[in-house]
Amino acid sequence: MAAHSQEHTSHTKLIWKVFGILSIITIVEVILGIIKPDALHLTKILGTSPLNIIFLVLTIVKAYYITWYFMHMADEKKSLRRSVVWSAVFLIIYLATLLLIEGSYINDILAPLVKWNY
């Protein structure tokens, strides 16, 4: 216990700051989601709209703040942090990449066969 005595100071300020950041990001997401500016929504970049890329990046930023400051990952040893975060990041990217590539391939083959005129 004594070795950790410096940790016992209150982090309340940091917590409210992180809450502020998360709130701002959420508000930005919601505003963009409601307005959907044509310049971001109807154009295409990296296979999707810039708006989707923005949403994804903001989501990951939010995930970072929750994990690092709410779950106190920042205070854990580097070995624990890496074994949890890297495993998740690698496996999720791997899974998502394969499934999304497969999904758009199925769409390429399937979509022309679907009838929309009656």
Next chain:
Amino acid sequence: MEATVATKTNQKTWSGGTNKPLGASYGKMMMWFFILSDALTFSGFLAAYGLMRFKFIESWPIADEVFTHFPFLHGIHAPMYYVALMTFILIFSSVTMVLAVDAGHQMNKKKVTFYMLLTIIGGVIFLGSQAWEWKNFINGSYGAVQLNDGKIIQFVDATGHQITLESFAKSSNSERTQHTKNKGLWFVDEPALAAFSLKEVIDGFNANSDITIRTELINPDTKKKTIIPRENAMSYLNEAKMVVNGANLKVNEYGKTLFADFFFFITGFHGFHVFTGVLINIIIFFNVIIGTYERRGHYEMVEKVGLYWHFVDLVWVFVFTFFYLV
């Protein structure tokens, strides 16, 4: 002969002895690895959702048109607001949870109790909100018609806005009544009939010359559903099979049934996590009150349930993005 005991335990199974691999206590480390595995489970679900969405990318339901309700604002088109509110409730209960953990570090029993209570209340409010969201989705908002090949046809007015079946179809209650057990074969039952029969909807469509239909197909230039001119509409409606109200696992008035399936499964699985999180929080809350952790000398248990609770919040951030935003 007694069995060989390799290491001498300190009698406390759940604190796992004195070794601390990765610099964390046994319980905390295992909570982290449980969270890792649970995160992979959720990514499996969300990636499957992504696969199906990419497969039907040209006709997937548009979330803005599906989730448009807000309490006390009847009939007002309010996309996103409600789910944003839910997100805030969950983020805020995460904040109170981390404040409880923080108070635990200072051995402040009163504060831990207070913040744990707030966290539990936040979790319960979130669960209630999700139930309301489900209720709206299950009941539906406009009603639609399903064709023989499973596609959904929705009705729009002259300005291209979706309209309800009630606004143009007249219910005559002439065709038949719902079959219940006391009216015939006692072993045969059927679900409630749609408010309108197919014939009533089509008659109503013919009687109102200013309305037309739209298909699920998304126009890639405008990212809106394709509206069919009225003169072509009948050739679609001739293929109609049934009237659809709301969404369930078999049919979905908003479009692809798969969307409803994934929505129910993923938000349901997440809601189940919130539910168990609330239960665990309640247990720990009472342990705090009776002074279990005060006697133990540390509030690490609060920290561990806190990890779980934040994880639930973390998952919601992704569910929010993939179901409502992207």
